[in-house]
Amino acid sequence: MTREKIYLFDTTLRDGQQTPGIDFSVEDKIAIATMLDEFGLDYVEGGYPGANPTDTAFFNEKRTQSASFVAFGMTKRAGISASNDPGLASLLQAKSDAICFVAKSWDYHVKVALGCTNEENLESIAESVKAAVAVGKEALVDCEHFFDGYKANPTYALTCAKTAYDAGARWVVLCDTNGGTQPPEVRAIVEAVIACGVPGHCLGIHAHNDTGQAVANSLAAVEAGVRQIQGTLNGIGERCGNANLITLIPTLALKRAYSERFETTIDAERLVGLTGLSHAFDELLNRSPDHQAPYVGASAFATKAGIHASALLKDPRTYEHVPPESVGNFRKVMVSDQGGKSNFINALKRRGIEVGKDDPKLDQLIQIVKEREATGYAYEGADASFELLARRTLGTTPEFFAIDGFRVMVERRFDSHGRVKIVSEAVVKIIIDGETIMSVAEGDGPVNALDLALRKNFGKYQHEIDDLELADFKVRILNGGTEAITRVLIESTDSDGVRWWTVGVSENIIDASFQALMDSVIYKLMKNRHMAGKIAAE
Numbered sequence: 001m002t003r004e005k006i007y008l009f010d011t012t013l014r015d016g017q018q019t020p021g022i023d024f025s026v027e028d029k030i031a032i033a034t035m036l037d038e039f040g041l042d043y044v045e046g047g048y049p050g051a052n053p054t055d056t057a058f059f060n061e062k063r064t065q066s067a068s069f070v071a072f073g074m075t076k077r078a079g080i081s082a083s084n085d086p087g088l089a090s091l092l093q094a095k096s097d098a099i100c101f102v103a104k105s106w107d108y109h110v111k112v113a114l115g116c117t118n119e120e121n122l123e124s125i126a127e128s129v130k131a132a133v134a135v136g137k138e139a140l141v142d143c144e145h146f147f148d149g150y151k152a153n154p155t156y157a158l159t160c161a162k163t164a165y166d167a168g169a170r171w172v173v174l175c176d177t178n179g180g181t182q183p184p185e186v187r188a189i190v191e192a193v194i195a196c197g198v199p200g201h202c203l204g205i206h207a208h209n210d211t212g213q214a215v216a217n218s219l220a221a222v223e224a225g226v227r228q229i230q231g232t233l234n235g236i237g238e239r240c241g242n243a244n245l246i247t248l249i250p251t252l253a254l255k256r257a258y259s260e261r262f263e264t265t266i267d268a269e270r271l272v273g274l275t276g277l278s279h280a281f282d283e284l285l286n287r288s289p290d291h292q293a294p295y296v297g298a299s300a301f302a303t304k305a306g307i308h309a310s311a312l313l314k315d316p317r318t319y320e321h322v323p324p325e326s327v328g329n330f331r332k333v334m335v336s337d338q339g340g341k342s343n344f345i346n347a348l349k350r351r352g353i354e355v356g357k358d359d360p361k362l363d364q365l366i367q368i369v370k371e372r373e374a375t376g377y378a379y380e381g382a383d384a385s386f387e388l389l390a391r392r393t394l395g396t397t398p399e400f401f402a403i404d405g406f407r408v409m410v411e412r413r414f415d416s417h418g419r420v421k422i423v424s425e426a427v428v429k430i431i432i433d434g435e436t437i438m439s440v441a442e443g444d445g446p447v448n449a450l451d452l453a454l455r456k457n458f459g460k461y462q463h464e465i466d467d468l469e470l471a472d473f474k475v476r477i478l479n480g481g482t483e484a485i486t487r488v489l490i491e492s493t494d495s496d497g498v499r500w501w502t503v504g505v506s507e508n509i510i511d512a513s514f515q516a517l518m519d520s521v522i523y524k525l526m527k528n529r530h531m532a533g534k535i536a537a538e
């Protein structure tokens, strides 16, 4: 039986940006768009060009290779033509493949929020869609408040959807903007839209999670006929968030109720990257992953109940609804250290490191990773440190240099005008081929000074690290109080455009930063020698 495709539309960079406390920089957006694109989503909505300098800059270039890159914005304003609307002009000029227009579909909103007539709103929808199509872009229309609008005035809500479709929109997306609609209502209203002449293969669902039903509403809409789901990574989004793609994707792939009828771009092989994607995104947000997140949480396949553990060891299916490896997660059975071998073997294989399942060094590596993670390391978000640790444990990593020590000093001084100046100075001593090299540097802060000193004079390796740049630096305090442990994650890049993450953990933030900096330099030297950083083709 042929399966119908469900298109996956990510709005992390647009609706996710509306999450209280989340504010992406252009660099964050580029990193997230790349993650989504590589993972294999159909659409990546990048934001609202013209609304703010970050989004405008982000749309100066197309940011995806295979996913359709989508600009978001409102329909043209009433009372002016499409060609005279500056907001619409920004959307048409953005380097995107598609435009997703937000359109009013509740007559009450047309009256109160827009202050125009119902007919003017319909004209805005049609003219905006036609303008997008005329410049060769795919048009999508997010019908804002569609379900509430339908309940208040079904004829007008349906007319809005039909107007968008008739004007040439590839997708008409039904939005539960206030997030209060329940699954049976979604089902019935989607059926009504299809009956009015917008086919299911042109319909999408955009659900908010205000009653905890965003995933259920998205699935109800699919059952009723829609073929595009909009959602976000880890369910971020305005108020209580959006439909969580990290939950929806494995549900569509692994649950027979859906997998027998539908398919998405995320096949079994890509699905293994789900947990890594979810956790890498949390790292980027500098927040702890939700342990109880479905499929990807650290507790999603963990048990400490003796009865469960005993049955799991006989057959994991006794207490698991899907195999954890299928989503890149680990089984955690507290009485066994066997869990997760396959994940390690896969992760290592992807980096060109072959290791047998019975190799004692593999057990040793798993043990080290588990022990280190218990003390605060997080390797999901620090791919380069994981690879270095694996190579050190399983094989040989060249001893490029040794560290003799470092010292960092922060001083509050007054300049000649009596102004306060905070000066950070670092001294680093490294040993290369038996010779000690001492470097001193001043920086904007202690970590900057340490980084500058470390990379100031690397002897015979200096020319190899000249193009190494620190792209990002994140600090997390792992437990409160004076005994706090600090985790530092550093993102590095070089002139090849490759990016890698390293991690350091210590009671002292400077020491944690130093560990992460060291790993970054060693990884770069290994990468230069084609001894690290080679990801096998998927």
Ligand SMILES: CC(=O)SCCNC(=O)CCNC(=O)[C@H](O)C(C)(C)COP(=O)(O)OP(=O)(O)OC[C@H]1O[C@@H](n2cnc3c(N)ncnc32)[C@H](O)[C@@H]1OP(=O)(O)O
Binding pocket: 015, 018, 048, 050, 051, 052, 074, 075, 076, 077, 078, 102, 103, 104, 113, 114, 115, 124, 144, 177
């Ligand atoms: C449901 C959703 O999530 S929709 C997405 C919401 N996201 C955002 O709003 C984030 C980005 N937005 C912004 O930065 C700003 O609102 C901007 C730049 C787009 C517009 O800023 P401003 O021009 O200053 O307008 P402001 O934000 O005060 O109000 C929105 C205006 O858009 C109009 N509008 C709202 N929706 C639509 C629509 N679908 N079609 C046409 N006009 C619309 C409103 O009537 C209002 O017009 P008014 O200024 O004449 O009263």
Ligand SMILES: CC(=O)C(=O)O
Binding pocket: 015, 102, 142, 143, 144, 145, 175, 176, 177, 178, 206, 208
């Ligand atoms: C468009 C959108 O984000 C909403 O209606 O919720």
